[in-house]
């Protein structure tokens with residue numbers, strides 16, 4: 062009999078979180094559940110914690126501690142609330158942590174898991190964008206393991222051969238192009254929240270859905286890929302692939318291109334992060350190539366999707382600029398979701414804030430938190446002023 066691996070899921074009530082729950086439920090012979098966390102969704106968190114027989118449940122909003130305690134009364138599940146409790150939950154000795162909080166809010170707990178040498182299945186790309194090389198240095202220092210959950214990075218991780226750094230010519234990051242792939246700029250000016258949230262291929266949380274519509278998601282993934290894989294920035298290319306069947310590709314120096322394909326279902330890359338270096342069965346729809354017929358690829362349009370250009374610039378200039386890009390984007394996306402700004406204004410605001418704040422050399426994690434806080438204040442003030 063093999064020992065079960067214990068898993069903690071940060072952001073368990075979200076889209077990635079609930080897909081993870083589905084896998085854990087179907088493989089309860091292989092995995093036990095340690096900590097589960099959410100931000101405000103107490104009832105859903107409590108119900109998942111009971112269902113999975115978790116040892117600990119933490120709600121990010123400290124005001125909801127009593128509500129969570131009440132919802133879990135009569136169980137022996139430990140209860141916590143607030144940022145410190147989230148960090149403590151990450152410090153608990155689980156074998157695997159699935160980092161699926163949305164945004165830079167996930168950085169502190171993810172760092173806590175890294176610092177105890179855990180295996181981290183990283184969905185929360187914003188953490189790697191805003192803390193970049195400092196985060197990968199922590200991974201190396203503490204002998205932690207970072208396994209990408211983002212489908213594109215999981216694809217690359219699966220087809221990137223050991224010691225391939227000198228043999229890789231290009232990484233080709235595929236992008237669906239989102240719901241506005243074929244819209245003109247004039248049309249995009251007036252798109253609604255509902256239209257922007259309606260992704261053609263993937264069911265995801267609100268923030269990443271808007272990021273997919275602006276293509277900032279692909280920009281963040283470009284930065285994420287550069288941190289995860291040993292390939293120069295100019296050799297990471299973005300290719301629009303509307304069917305989302307090819308999840309990304311690696312081109313080698315001998316001309317071979319290796320790709321990973323699958324249905325657009327996040328349970329596949331999540332299962333890979335959980336089971337790596339093995340695989341476990343996941344009940345996802347299988348590809349029917351005759352039905353698919355053809356796969357298409359196009360060049361991305363940085364005029365209509367300026368977020369791609371901004372993310373490339375942030376990666377090239379480095380330092381704190383990716384932190385600025387990420388923080389400004391988080392605030393602008395939230396403002397769009399609250400109908401305070403128009404769709405095209407998201408990238409405009411990010412660009413303005415990047416110009417205004419500029420870049421500094423990135424030397425400490427404290428600087429990341431300070432820069433992130435400053436960017437959020439300035440972006441909110443800018444939005445309020447326009």
Ligand SMILES: NC(=O)c1ccc[n+]([C@@H]2O[C@H](COP(=O)([O-])OP(=O)(O)OC[C@H]3O[C@@H](n4cnc5c(N)ncnc54)[C@H](OP(=O)(O)O)[C@@H]3O)[C@@H](O)[C@H]2O)c1
Nearest residue numbers: 072074075076077100101102121162163166184185265266
């Ligand atoms: N969804 C996808 O298919 C997909 C694919 C690739 C990568 N990702 C990445 O995975 C991450 C999660 O995406 P998602 O789509 O699953 O997001 P989501 O559905 O919005 O879920 C976010 C989760 O994080 C929690 N959360 C939100 N703000 C928090 C805070 N300030 N402190 C602590 N917890 C907080 C939420 O709790 P409440 O429910 O209580 O608000 C929820 O559990 C993102 O970084 C995204 O880019 C997602």
